[in-house]
Amino acid sequence: MTSKKRELDAALRRRLAPFVAKTFQTVCPGETFHDAWYIDCIAWHLQQCLNRRFKRLIICMPPRQLKSIMASVAFPAWGLGQDPALKFICISYAQTLSETFSRQSRAVMQSTWFRELFPRTRLNPRKLSADELETTKKGFRIATSIGGTLTGRGGNFIIIDDPIKIDEAMSPAELQNANQWFDNVCRS
Numbered sequence: 001m002t003s004k005k006r007e008l009d010a011a012l013r014r015r016l017a018p019f020v021a022k023t024f025q026t027v028c029p030g031e032t033f034h035d036a037w038y039i040d041c042i043a044w045h046l047q048q049c050l051n052r053r054f055k056r057l058i059i060c061m062p063p064r065q066l067k068s069i070m071a072s073v074a075f076p077a078w079g080l081g082q083d084p085a086l087k088f089i090c091i092s093y094a095q096t097l098s099e100t101f102s103r104q105s106r107a108v109m110q111s112t113w114f115r116e117l118f119p120r121t122r123l124n125p126r127k128l129s130a131d132e133l134e135t136t137k138k139g140f141r142i143a144t145s146i147g148g149t150l151t152g153r154g155g156n157f158i159i160i161d162d163p164i165k166i167d168e169a170m171s172p173a174e175l176q177n178a179n180q181w182f183d184n185v186c187r188s
Contacts, residue, residue: 012113012117013081013082013117013118015043015047016043016044016047016074016078017040017043019043019074019078020043020066020069020070020074021033021035021039022113023069023073023074023077023078023104023108024066024069026107026108026111026113027069027073027104027108028069036065038065039066042059042071045057045059046070046071049157050075050079050082063166067161068101068161069104071161072090072101072105072159072161073101074105074108075159076088076090076141076157076159077109079157080109080135080139080141081109081117081118081121082118083139084120084121084122084135084136084137085135085139086156086157087140087142087154087157088139088142088156088159089142089144089155089157089158089159090102090141090142090143090144090159090161091146091158091159091160091161091163092143092146092160092162092163093145093162093163093164093165093168093178094145095131095143095145095148097162098131098143098144099130099131099143101161102130102131102133102141102143103130106123106128106133109133110123120137122135122136123135123136124136130143131143131144142155146164146177146178147177158186160186163178163182
């Protein structure tokens, strides 16, 4: 292994921002990754969450800026690479969207580069559905939606990514439904 590869691997293990760039290459092959200052900023804040320095983090930004790839795809994979016993619950407005992010996380975790970076983190082949993946150390990433099933499941991290569709965001009824589900199901 060359010294440059060792340095890159160390950076990918230690810092979420370069891991996001590598994740992007895996889940968006052929597309160009455009690095920006806010990627380092968000990655740093997510790392603070993983290190338990922050309990809550809200990321507000326009669409198509990598928020979902960072928070819902790369962060759970990287976190499980750091500690394969962690538990992530990832929630979106629709089950299909949540499962898309889950499949992307799974693709990253099954990639050769991820397995070389994090040899202690292995996926349980019996728990690789679109809505749940589990490690051999009993960590997991669950995908659900607002209104979806979650009762009885707990996690170290709850990621809520786009809880309401953009065209329903101004609907008082949709806001109330999302808030009630959060208060009555997610928080419990």
